[in-house]
Amino acid sequence: MVVFQRNIVAASRIFFRRYFPVVAWLLVAAWAQEQWSNKQKVLRFTGQVMSESWEASGVTSGMLKKVNVELFAPVEPGQVLAVFDDAQFIAELEVARKELTRLKSQVKAVEATLMEDSLDSKLDWDSDLRRFQVDVQRFRVDILDLNLQEKELVSELRREQDVVLSCSSRLQILEDREALAESNLSRLESLADGIASVSEIEEARLKWLDLINEKMVVVQEQSLAMGQVDTLKATLNSLQESSDDNQNQLDLAQERMAILLRNEPESNFSNDPRILTVVDAVNVQSARIDSLAVQYQSLQLKAESAGIVRSILAHPGQSILAGEPVLVLAKSKSSKILGWIPESLPESTLREFDF
Numbered sequence: 001m002v003v004f005q006r007n008i009v010a011a012s013r014i015f016f017r018r019y020f021p022v023v024a025w026l027l028v029a030a031w032a033q034e035q036w037s038n039k040q041k042v043l044r045f046t047g048q049v050m051s052e053s054w055e056a057s058g059v060t061s062g063m064l065k066k067v068n069v070e071l072f073a074p075v076e077p078g079q080v081l082a083v084f085d086d087a088q089f090i091a092e093l094e095v096a097r098k099e100l101t102r103l104k105s106q107v108k109a110v111e112a113t114l115m116e117d118s119l120d121s122k123l124d125w126d127s128d129l130r131r132f133q134v135d136v137q138r139f140r141v142d143i144l145d146l147n148l149q150e151k152e153l154v155s156e157l158r159r160e161q162d163v164v165l166s167c168s169s170r171l172q173i174l175e176d177r178e179a180l181a182e183s184n185l186s187r188l189e190s191l192a193d194g195i196a197s198v199s200e201i202e203e204a205r206l207k208w209l210d211l212i213n214e215k216m217v218v219v220q221e222q223s224l225a226m227g228q229v230d231t232l233k234a235t236l237n238s239l240q241e242s243s244d245d246n247q248n249q250l251d252l253a254q255e256r257m258a259i260l261l262r263n264e265p266e267s268n269f270s271n272d273p274r275i276l277t278v279v280d281a282v283n284v285q286s287a288r289i290d291s292l293a294v295q296y297q298s299l300q301l302k303a304e305s306a307g308i309v310r311s312i313l314a315h316p317g318q319s320i321l322a323g324e325p326v327l328v329l330a331k332s333k334s335s336k337i338l339g340w341i342p343e344s345l346p347e348s349t350l351r352e353f354d355f
Helices: 002-041 087-120 125-190 198-263 273-297 347-351
Strands: 047-050 053-057 062-067 080-084 300-302 307-312 325-330 336-339
Touching (some): 125 198
Antiparallel strands (some): 047 336, 080 300, 307 325
């Protein structure tokens, strides 16, 4: 039994020494041959991932003030992509303000004229109707005035917020430069006598102090801008309350006039030319202010849907025409691939493709 076990051990040693390496190499060669055969069956050709893209363009002409996104950055629906300069909008606000001032004077003149007429004749139903009509237009003018003030404040608020953001960026840069200047000054002061001259040390110290002073100026500017932002927000809240009060007064005036018309529907004075002129002027001014609201919204280019920034076609300071693309956006995921297959490829091979 012992001799048999020794023979088995000896045979195993001979097999592993002489034949196992040969068998192992044969298996490796067979596996390599199979892999090479599979590789030869793989077809490679040029292709392109097809992703849906679209252009983001403004609806108004103007100078591009700021681009808020970077290349290949993801964007969300409603995100502000770019901002246009509001100089033209501010000019139109000033024109609207002057027109509104003239309209107020016109309403007061009609009120004074109607008051004189009521003194010369006995008060009657027609006089009350004319007075109610003028009251309605006066409240409408007051609401337009508040709307115009709101747009002026919102525009100023956006400018102050831009100042705050600009100061933050400048402060970051100045802090980095200050740290480098302070490090350079410390390095020069730590050198052995004679290596760094007194003038070099003083020059480095002056540069460091100048940066500190410049940073303090920017900090003060940022603090003032932040104070203005808080003040403007509080003013806007107060203005909203005043606008609500004026709207309630307008609703009451219109209700009183409606009650009066129901009681006396027949009147030759309900279409007084003086009042009709005021009504037309108020309608025109209301449409003008509504158009200013649309124009203000168009100063911000917003993303309509989610995606990524594929390319930036315009830069700050560049004049942009209405409809001219500023950015190109694309979907972040694509489900289509366009491939160019060689014409020499056999038809039988094409049939095996799963499109």
